[in-house]
Every structure is written in structure tokens, then in C-alpha cells.
Amino acid sequence: MPLISSNYVGNCQLVIDVGGTNIDIYRLKPNSFSYFLFDSLKSPNSGAELYILLSSIIGNFSADFLILGLPGPVHNNSSIVFCPPLGFSIDITLIHQKHPNLYILNDTECLSYVIVQQLLGANPLMCSNYNNTSGIICTIGTSFGLASYNYFQEVSSILVESFEIAHIPLILTSRLCEILKDSQFSEFQYLLLDQHYSQVLSGIGFKKLTSLPSFLLLMNKLYPIITVTSSIDAFSLLICELFVSVCQLFAPRSMSFILHGGVLNALDQDKLTSLFNHVFLTNNLKDVSLRFSCMQ
Known part of the structure; x- marks a missing residue:
């Protein structure tokens, strides 16, 4: 590290x-x-x-x-x-x-x-300029990248560690797994149950999923309280749901997510933030925040 x-x-x-x-x-x-x-x-x-x-x-x-x-x-x-x-x-x-x-x-x-x-x-x-001195940075672009960072004020040093999960199968929440059992979403069983993070949370995954008509239906089924009207916003919702699994994997008391990458240019970042807050509150993960890299 x-x-x-x-x-x-x-x-x-x-x-x-x-x-x-x-x-x-x-x-x-x-x-x-x-x-x-x-x-x-x-x-x-x-x-x-x-x-x-x-x-x-x-x-x-x-x-x-x-x-x-x-x-x-x-x-x-x-x-x-x-x-x-x-x-x-x-x-x-x-x-x-x-x-x-x-x-x-x-x-x-x-x-x-x-x-x-x-x-x-x-x-x-x-360090008071932001809430956390540690967190997760996710890149969603050509591929998917995930790293943790910790800033140590007393020695003015940054410790970063990459987690090689881009090329392992997606870790799904039980809520999403249950919905995928519905036969009307059979086309997503391979995409979401067997594909890797880099094949879904990437430019390729974005194009593939948003081109499927039933993708919007799947995401609305996942969170019926939210009205998602576009496949682009549906992809934002999927990002939020997959990040719940990432957060649970690290089991933090609090976590700051920072997003970076070309795919974000196609998304409404205000809408993504709103969906993120709703999804994490629904999953009783309250001390989690989302921000975007300004290094685009």
C-alpha cells in the first residue's frame, strides 16, 4: 500500500x-x-x-x-x-x-x-474542508476502479490501497437478487448475476443496459417509491444499489464515496446524489456521503 x-x-x-x-x-x-x-x-x-x-x-x-x-x-x-x-x-x-x-x-x-x-x-x-479523512474512490469509465484512501493529518501523508474487484462477479444486494428471480427480468440474470464489475459499471455496461427496454422497469421494480423515467437515471439507481454492496463489504461506520470517470458525464449528478441518499437511507446506511471528482 x-x-x-x-x-x-x-x-x-x-x-x-x-x-x-x-x-x-x-x-x-x-x-x-x-x-x-x-x-x-x-x-x-x-x-x-x-x-x-x-x-x-x-x-x-x-x-x-x-x-x-x-x-x-x-x-x-x-x-x-x-x-x-x-x-x-x-x-x-x-x-x-x-x-x-x-x-x-x-x-x-x-x-x-x-x-x-x-x-x-x-x-x-x-482537513475540515471535508467530512471524512478516509473513504472510497470509484472510477466508472472504460473500466471500473475501486480504492480506499486515508489521510493522516499528523504526518501529512495519504495512504491509498486499490481493491482488485473490477474483474470479479458483481456482489448484489438480497433485494436485487430477489427481483432477478422474476422471469420477466431473465435477460438481466446473466448481465447482473454473472458479469464482472468492469463489464457493468463502465462505458460498455452503460450502453448495454440503457439500451434494454425492460431496464427501466427493473429499476422501478427495485424501488417502486421512486419514479425513474429514463434509462440513464435507471443506471444511476443501479450504481447506488451496487454501492450498497460495496459499503457493506467494507462495513464502515461512515464512508465517503468519491466518483470519477467519463460515464458520469452522461448522468445527471444532482439526480444521482438524490438517488444515492434515498437508497442508502432505505438500507439503513446513514453516515455515507457522495461527492464527485472535479478532475474530469
């Missing part, structure tokens, strides 16, 4: 987040502790192309502290990391040999560091 000091200030800090669709480059704001999205490049088609692109990006900056986020299990004690969203493997020793001052993290851990820094703002000691 990476523990990174949040008050490290160099001449130029650089964070490179490699995703399935884009490589996002974040730079440290002058005289600040927070980052801004500097550039976004199309992700390459091979490891060889990625090595060249990374060298080009890093070579354009005089950075004394760099973080690279890869969409794969970088902490499995292997130098070869397979990145499912990219479809190829990366030898991280080759990257380290050329760029020894580079921290290599899971992409969700990398993103967690950037987002938490952003939340802390210009002064990372002012």
Missing part, C-alpha cells in the same frame, strides 16, 4: 494516469498542493508504444517527483503487469530502469492521490 507524503513540493510534480481510453497528465499547480489536468492523450495499442509515449511525456518536463498509474495489479510481486483495459502487459522494470525516480501505482491508487490532494486544496492540513 503506497504511503505518499502530501506536502512534498518539488520543482515540478507530475502524475500520469494510464487508462483504457486516455492517458491523463496532471501537473502540480504553482505554489499549491493540488493538481490540474494538463493534457489528455489517446492510450496506445501496445507496450512498446506506451514505453515510447511515457519517455516523451516525462522528457518534456523537469520533474523531480513523478507518479505513474497503470490499470493493472502492480503490487503482485511480478515485474510483468497485465492491464485488462489496455489489452496488453507492461514490464515495469523497463520503465524503472529508464525513470528510477518514478512511483508506479495502480491507476485507481494514482487517481486517489490526485483527487485527495485536490480535496485538501492549497493547505493539506485543513
Whole structure:
């Protein structure tokens, strides 16, 4: 689990987040502790192309502290990391040999560091700017990412840990499992009972589910008190229901969810927040909050 000091200030800090669709480059704001999205490049088609692109990006900056986020299990004690969203493997020793001052993290851990820094703002000691010093960051984009973060004020450091659940079957609430037994929702039994998080909570899952006419009916059956009138809002409701399972998995006393990713651009964030609050109250999870990353 990476523990990174949040008050490290160099001449130029650089964070490179490699995703399935884009490589996002974040730079440290002058005289600040927070980052801004500097550039976004199309992700390459091979490891060889990625090595060249990374060298080009890093070579354009005089950075004394760099973080690279890869969409794969970088902490499995292997130098070869397979990145499912990219479809190829990366030898991280080759990257380290050329760029020894580079921290290599899971992409969700990398993103967690950037987002938490952003939340802390210009002064990372002012934790009162937000309710929790720990929480969960979820990415819903080309794939699904999940990480926890803890900010330790006394040492001004951020501890982030990625949870590799993107490629395991969905964990469903008993309420949703019961409704899926209804024969009229048979088309969803494979989609929701056997598919992985990355196949549902992603751009692919969004397109697939919102194109099915009975998806709206399924979500209204799940929460009949709520009137959901569009398949887009129905997808928002599904996100909330699946997050109940995530929250129960971690069994927190309180939890702050932070959402990030391209799929959120298609959703009504105010509506998603309203649905989130209703779903979590219904499931007796009261000390849970939702916010959105401003790093889009």
C-alpha cells in the first residue's frame, strides 16, 4: 500500500494516469498542493508504444517527483503487469530502469492521490474542508476502479490501497437478487448475476443496459417509491444499489464515496446524489456521503 507524503513540493510534480481510453497528465499547480489536468492523450495499442509515449511525456518536463498509474495489479510481486483495459502487459522494470525516480501505482491508487490532494486544496492540513479523512474512490469509465484512501493529518501523508474487484462477479444486494428471480427480468440474470464489475459499471455496461427496454422497469421494480423515467437515471439507481454492496463489504461506520470517470458525464449528478441518499437511507446506511471528482 503506497504511503505518499502530501506536502512534498518539488520543482515540478507530475502524475500520469494510464487508462483504457486516455492517458491523463496532471501537473502540480504553482505554489499549491493540488493538481490540474494538463493534457489528455489517446492510450496506445501496445507496450512498446506506451514505453515510447511515457519517455516523451516525462522528457518534456523537469520533474523531480513523478507518479505513474497503470490499470493493472502492480503490487503482485511480478515485474510483468497485465492491464485488462489496455489489452496488453507492461514490464515495469523497463520503465524503472529508464525513470528510477518514478512511483508506479495502480491507476485507481494514482487517481486517489490526485483527487485527495485536490480535496485538501492549497493547505493539506485543513482537513475540515471535508467530512471524512478516509473513504472510497470509484472510477466508472472504460473500466471500473475501486480504492480506499486515508489521510493522516499528523504526518501529512495519504495512504491509498486499490481493491482488485473490477474483474470479479458483481456482489448484489438480497433485494436485487430477489427481483432477478422474476422471469420477466431473465435477460438481466446473466448481465447482473454473472458479469464482472468492469463489464457493468463502465462505458460498455452503460450502453448495454440503457439500451434494454425492460431496464427501466427493473429499476422501478427495485424501488417502486421512486419514479425513474429514463434509462440513464435507471443506471444511476443501479450504481447506488451496487454501492450498497460495496459499503457493506467494507462495513464502515461512515464512508465517503468519491466518483470519477467519463460515464458520469452522461448522468445527471444532482439526480444521482438524490438517488444515492434515498437508497442508502432505505438500507439503513446513514453516515455515507457522495461527492464527485472535479478532475474530469
